[in-house]
Amino acid sequence: MFFQIVHISGTTIYFVFVILLCWISRVPRTDPGAGWWACAILAAAMSRMLLFALDGTGDPRTVLLAYGALSSLEKTLLAIGIIRFLDLRAGERPVRRAAGLLGGWLGLAWLVPDLPAWAISTALAAFNAGLLAFVAIACLRRRPPDAGSWLPATALASGLLALHWATAFPLITVFPRWRVIGLALGTVLVLILYLSLLAGVLRQFQKRLTDAESQALELAYLDPLTGLNNKNYLGKLFEQALALATRPHHLVAVCYIDLDNFKPINDSAGHKTGDRVLQEVARRLKECTRSTDISARIGGDEFIVVATQLEQAVQVDRIAAKLLDRLCADIRIDGAAYPLGASIGISLYPRDGDTLSSLIDAADEAMYRVKSTRKNGYALYSRPDAPPAAADAR
Template identity: 50%
Template sequence: MEVQVFMLFQIVHSAGSAIYFVFSILLLLASRVPRTNPGCGWWAAAIFVAFVARLAFLSVQADDAALAKLLYALLSITEKLLLLIGAARFFATVLSPRILLLMTLLMQLWLLSAHFYQYSSAVYSSGLALFNASCLLLFIISVLRGTVALHGGIKLTIILTCALLMLHWLLFVPISRMVYHDWRTVAFIIGTALVVMQYTALIAAVLSLFQKRLLDSESKALELAYKDPLTGLSNKRYVDALFGKALQLATRPHQFLALYYIDLDKFKPVNDQAGHKVGDLVLQQVAQRMQACLRSTDICARIGGDEFVVIATQLEQQQQAAEIAKKILHCLQQPYIVEGKTYQLGASIGISLYPKHGTAFADLLEKADAAMYQMKNAGRGGYRFFDSEIA
């Protein structure tokens, strides 16, 4: 029977050591990724210390069993120190590393005194259990007060596994003394399972931040690719990509689409005389006005220095396209006040219609551009539909 217990003991610690070592490698690799949350590296160190502690405890039934227990206890509380520092770094909470280090040193001194003065097993185990439970409670508080945005399920799993581990430590001594004297091997099996769950949840937390970074980077890249950095409007690339969806609305029965090519009048003198800073501020006001006067279904983009494109969908009569052009002109012809000075601008608008003037974005854009130049040649400050005969 004793041989079977010893073999089970060896299997538990060997398996636990192997699992801990794999986790330490995974966390270490994750910590080497640029801009990874620094808490990941501390957790890699913590689980590696737990791995070393399990290796040390494999000799618990040898002649130096007391020394092996001491080494395991010292490494166990060191693991908790690294775990808490990692929590402070990962969840951005106020946990002073100096205070944590002082707590650990005091506990290590107490363990050394308990070893040399041969405190009773109950006192020795109780002190170790209370320290570990306290550290786990601090870890839970760090998760709850942390400012890092984590998936609710991951955060809940971390809290629950830490709570179960804390309960496990607190019940270790009472159960071993009053209920089940050969509780040690069973306790280590349960403890190993809970630690595996805990570090699995921590790895999931690290991976979730990786995923968030990737999604944020993708969103930023799309924004840079499809947004005009000055005005915040869409750019030509975005309109080209979205044109197919706009056509889906235009292909409904008795509906069509209008493309407006808008060129600001009298903008060049503002840019040349008042400077590019004032010119940029004027362009930003132009973008704000156009967004305010257009419908939610319309698409507005800046495609050049002072050139804009608007796509109006779900139109049923050509007069509706004309009314939208008048509305845009009215908005853009109002005075612009920048840095205490007033500037007066206008706009020339060329309009092409789908499917009357073309079915592709490039064709409609070219014909609206041609209509805009027709308007400029005719005196500026108005709108004109594309006319194939004049073109």
């Protein structure tokens, strides 16, 4: 009765794994190992069904040959799936050759009735134990970064199954009841093995989803050319800056930067060179700002720097002068020097506005005042009814 329960429950669970692995293997860009493992556990389920159907009714030699052929086919497909999953292509040819030799040996045993059963069982045990040991070693030695913790479980189950196959036939000869106990033990180990493989494929799916989410967030929040924050993300970062600026006497400066002489460079040297100029500008902005400041690209050649946690308005002049000095330095690309410049308009929170849009509008107005008069300078925003603020020009 226990023998029948083990067979029925084990075979049923095997077919569940077959369905799951087949379904997963149909998902686009799934590792090819899943399909091989689906075929492998299908072979294992068929071997169990055969063993159950012929138990006690068929010729023991025929049962041994048929069961051995299906079980060895399972181990071959399992090993090839591991090789494909871990990208160990050099190991696939020896596995196929070993499977071919075993198939020839089983065919010979079928044609030669006098061949002793121990010779057949020894060959089967050596082949299955060897492939399972190979799987265990491969899983321990080759661990891809997205494997998680499933490979050690696969290695452990494979190693125990290798030991199980190496000792099964001698134990059955000495201790006949081991046939039922060993079958139950093997069923549990096989289930652990394929459960760990299924977990490995699902772990890959999880990594693909998290990587796709991370990439989507980067596309949503970062400028793809320069790597700076984009205009969409600038608002969220600015809210965090305001939370820090609520402390007494803290100011926030919004610097609106429009590059001078960029269009002639873009037109004469080409868009690829223009893109490299913008990337160099972004690099210089990162160098000139602190970790608490915010740098963003909001247009073709327009940038914004938000200087946070300022205690005095005089600090704004030093920041603007530093930005202007770095942006006015020639940019060298492939041995050619490209002169650049910048017109910078600056607004202060809370003096010139309490929202990002109002501060950008004020800084934009100050920037256009610089651009329309002298270029290569900076100016603080001043209200129409206030005297003009001082500006620096180069």
